[in-house]
Amino acid sequence: MSDMPIPAAAVPSSAVLTDPACPLCQTPGGRVLVQTAEFRVVWPDEPGHPGLLRVIGQAHVAEMTDLRPDERLRMIDAVWTVEAVMRRVLGPDKINLASLGNWVPHLHWHVVPRWKGDLQFPGSIWSVQQAGREASVAAIHNLIRGRLEQLFDEVVRAFGRA
């Protein structure tokens, strides 16, 4: 997504770090759509939010500022790429981006398509669920499920590995 050249990492300083107790070191965390030395894009089939994708760092580091600037830039650029494809394919009312990691302190970005009638809108996806959303949630999930393969294809294509 950037129009600036992004230098390749000379030495993948952080990519060698792993933690045997970390689920994101030990498992992919979902269906892997894109895989690089530094990050992967996965579809975790998140309950309640089937359109959610994650950009997960390959290294076991907790914070964006634990990455070298060039690593950090490539990872957030992946987030923008996923956001752009998600907007084009799913057309949500809003995109939510978050790097929390309180449960699993291994860098991962949630890229979440949101709709006004979804489970928690306008709350976060970690907020209490709204009552009476059954019909709108069903319609949203229907829309998402019908476009998932296109979403996956276009994400893969956007990262240049068709």
Added chain:
Amino acid sequence: MSDMPIPAAAVPSSAVLTDPACPLCQTPGGRVLVQTAEFRVVWPDEPGHPGLLRVIGQAHVAEMTDLRPDERLRMIDAVWTVEAVMRRVLGPDKINLASLGNWVPHLHWHVVPRWKGDLQFPGSIWSVQQAGREASVAAIHNLIRGRLEQLFDEVVRAFGRA
């Protein structure tokens, strides 16, 4: 925070957009620590999270991918700068970053220092509060309040306007 040159915007394409009904167009949204043509860093004195800072875009656009790549890069670079200062001054257990905008669809990043004993940890700051956290929350707020002026000073300094 980036080690790459960031080109200045030739034309501030999005910075002219405002919405008369938007609170982040019409009010600063907190004590303004840093102000540029493209974003501001504010301390909103968020209830329950007095260390939270926000990086707010000056333009009324909803998504990071609504910004030009160079604008987007400068804004996220501001988030990294705030994160780095916050880690150094406050020493939290975790940093949470989020751009949601479901209530106010005007780009703003929450940069949140988190502690294991805070109100919702390991939940998000939008999750239900944990019971029995009175003592730890008081201690955390004490620590934060004692370092707020240093935090503000160092944020200002990090953006090169001492």
